[in-house]
Amino acid sequence: MKQFFKNLNFTVGFLLSAVIILMAAASLVWTPFDANKMNPRERLQGPSFSHLLGTDQYGRDILSRVMVGAVNSIIVGLVTVAIGLSIGVVLGLVSAYYGRLVDETIMRFSDFLFGFPAVLTAILITSILGPSMINAMLAIGIFYIPVFARLTRAVAMALWQWEFIVAARASGASEKAIAWRHVLPNILSPLLIQGTIQFAVAILAEAGLSYLGLGTLPPHASWGRMLNEAQTFMALSPWMAIFPGVAIAWAVLGFNLLGDGLRDTLDPKMVRIR
Numbered sequence: 030m031k032q033f034f035k036n037l038n039f040t041v042g043f044l045l046s047a048v049i050i051l052m053a054a055a056s057l058v059w060t061p062f063d064a065n066k067m068n069p070r071e072r073l074q075g076p077s078f079s080h081l082l083g084t085d086q087y088g089r090d091i092l093s094r095v096m097v098g099a100v101n102s103i104i105v106g107l108v109t110v111a112i113g114l115s116i117g118v119v120l121g122l123v124s125a126y127y128g129r130l131v132d133e134t135i136m137r138f139s140d141f142l143f144g145f146p147a148v149l150t151a152i153l154i155t156s157i158l159g160p161s162m163i164n165a166m167l168a169i170g171i172f173y174i175p176v177f178a179r180l181t182r183a184v185a186m187a188l189w190q191w192e193f194i195v196a197a198r199a200s201g202a203s204e205k206a207i208a209w210r211h212v213l214p215n216i217l218s219p220l221l222i223q224g225t226i227q228f229a230v231a232i233l234a235e236a237g238l239s240y241l242g243l244g245t246l247p248p249h250a251s252w253g254r255m256l257n258e259a260q261t262f263m264a265l266s267p268w269m270a271i272f273p274g275v276a277i278a279w280a281v282l283g284f285n286l287l288g289d290g291l292r293d294t295l296d297p298k299m300v301r302i303r
Contacts, residue, residue: 039290045283113173121181139175
């Protein structure tokens with residue numbers, strides 16, 4: 030841990046990410062007000078002691094909604110990265126292990142998925158199943174499959190020629206056992222780094238989909254949905270857009286810096302000679 034915190038990117042990213050995680054955890058047991066409770070008498074109030082970040086057009090407390098929105102963003106990040114990792118790693122290992130026709134088939138499948146960005150995939154899925162946070166997570170997760178598949182394949186193919194793999198093969202270990210016992214543990218570092226970076230991208234993608242009405246549906250709080258609702262009141266109540274926008278930027282910056290710090294520390298090629 031000392032080695033990690035010697036890296037400035039990791040330290041700053043860890044602190045920024047910790048704030049988002051703690052805010053989300055606190056919202057599970059406490060928020061200043063009910064995030065969905067409307068109070069027309071207090072609508073469009075500016076930041077004050079009673080409402081630290083002001084209220085929206087329905088009189089709902091913005092701080093409470095930002096806190097609850099953090100939970101949705103973290104859930105989306107975790108689920109989408111889990112989908113991409115669980116399927117992408119298996120496809121990448123299979124592609125590196127079998128090669129030739131199987132490798133070509135999986136890589137062309139990955140190219141096909143890359144041709145449909147998360148937003149287009151979400152539009153396709155929601156047009157069939159309807160808009161929801163679950164469908165948005167499914168769309169982003171599908172987009173992540175080729176990302177992790179290509180990374181796993183590239184690293185695994187490089188490892189397959191290393192001496193310890195040759196020694197394991199010479200000792201009689203099967204190719205499948207080598208893949209799971211020797212190759213997979215040695216690609217965890219790049220997968221962890223990529224997963225952290227894609228976590229930040231997932232938060233941004235979910236906010237964009239919710240802004241377009243394809244993600245979290247009202248009255249549930251979502252940073253992207255809050256920005257969508259705030260655009261009508263920008264001149265009258267700019268704080269409605271400022272605070273969820275800051276939350277999105279804060280979370281994305283934090284997890285991106287965290288990923289950069291992990292890369293700098295875990296990747297031997299990035300370690301500076303002191």
